[in-house]
Amino acid sequence: MQFKRKLQLGIATATGALAIGLIAVPSVNHVLHAASNNVTTVSQTAAPTTVKATDQTVKATTASGTKSNYRVSYVKSGTRAKTATYQKTAYNTKHTATDKVDYISNVKGDTVTLSNGTTAKLQGTMGRVYVHWNTNNWSVTAIANTADVQKNPAKFAQQVNNQLEKHNLTTTNVTHGSVTVYDQAQSGQANTVKWQKADQVYQVKGQQANTALKIAADAQRH
Numbered sequence: 001m002q003f004k005r006k007l008q009l010g011i012a013t014a015t016g017a018l019a020i021g022l023i024a025v026p027s028v029n030h031v032l033h034a035a036s037n038n039v040t041t042v043s044q045t046a047a048p049t050t051v052k053a054t055d056q057t058v059k060a061t062t063a064s065g066t067k068s069n070y071r072v073s074y075v076k077s078g079t080r081a082k083t084a085t086y087q088k089t090a091y092n093t094k095h096t097a098t099d100k101v102d103y104i105s106n107v108k109g110d111t112v113t114l115s116n117g118t119t120a121k122l123q124g125t126m127g128r129v130y131v132h133w134n135t136n137n138w139s140v141t142a143i144a145n146t147a148d149v150q151k152n153p154a155k156f157a158q159q160v161n162n163q164l165e166k167h168n169l170t171t172t173n174v175t176h177g178s179v180t181v182y183d184q185a186q187s188g189q190a191n192t193v194k195w196q197k198a199d200q201v202y203q204v205k206g207q208q209a210n211t212a213l214k215i216a217a218d219a220q221r222h
Contacts, residue, residue, distance in 0.1 A: 039063050039070040046202075047072040047086040048218035054210040058083055074206075074215070084189060084206035086215055094175070094199045101196045103176040104139040107132045112154045114161045122153055131157035137177060138170040138195075144183040156183040163210065167217035169193075181209035195220075 042049055042060040044067070049060050057077040065071055068090040076083045091097040109121035112131065120133035129149050132141045144156035160181055164170045170177065177195035189205035193216035196202075202219065206212035 037066050037068075039065050039067060042072055045070055045072055045086070046088070046219050046222045048215060048222060050077075051211065051215050051218055053208065053214040055208055056083070056211060058211055058215070060086070068200075074211075083208070084204065084211055084215055086219060087203045087205075089201050089203070091199050091201065094196075097196050097199045097201050098176055100201050101176045101194045102139075102178045102180070102192075103137075104132065104141070104178065105134065112157075114154065114158050116161065116165065118161060120154065120157060122157075124153070129153050129156075133157075133161075135164075135170045137174055138179065139177075140164065140170070140179040142181055142183070148183055159183075160209065160213075163213050167213060169213060169217045169220070172220050179213070181212065183209070 039045060040063065042063045045063055047060055047063070051058050051074070058074040059077050060072050061075050063070060063072045068088070070088055072086040073082055074084040074086070075081055089100070091100065107121050107123070109123040109130075109132070112120050112122045114120055114133070118133050118135060120131050123130045123132075124146060127146050129144045129146055130141060131154055132139070134140070140160065142157040142160040149155045160179075164179070170179070172195065175196040175198065177193075179193050181191045185208045187207070189207055191206045191209045191212040193204045193212050194201060195216070202216075204212050204216040204219070206215065
């Protein structure tokens, strides 16, 4: 009788150990899954590795974050100077993502027509000329120093529009997109391209307009 009881206890103990083992395994898998979600290399992202823009070539050097939220840094080729970043951010809702894109539906100002027939609005203030237009689901704002475009206020805007057409950037199918660029290189990464796909927002920021536009265009083809 005692032998039977010991045998039954032994089976129960073994079964209990097995049950504990079965519970522990998913915990280990969960840790592995979390680790695999981390982004540590540029190849894990949609960011282009090397980008040849009009004025410079930049290379992606570091990547960090997760597959849903990550950042990639670029340096000017041959230097260690950080000149641009590419970022992906996932939001809880599509509506929240839309608020982060900075899409501008319309603005007031004098009407100017770009060479491809696009109608834009021009404003001038504080030593700068702002030209804004909308195309497809994108809004574009080109900002130039007044002294740079005195004879032709829409000169820089025309150059930007040409670049957008060349790269097919604003023909990309997005929920919303926005472009804000300057005619001179900025000490900070003020040139910005953003676009939304559902609840995700992609953003490129750079010191030079051409670089930011090219990174964004290459990323969308990735």
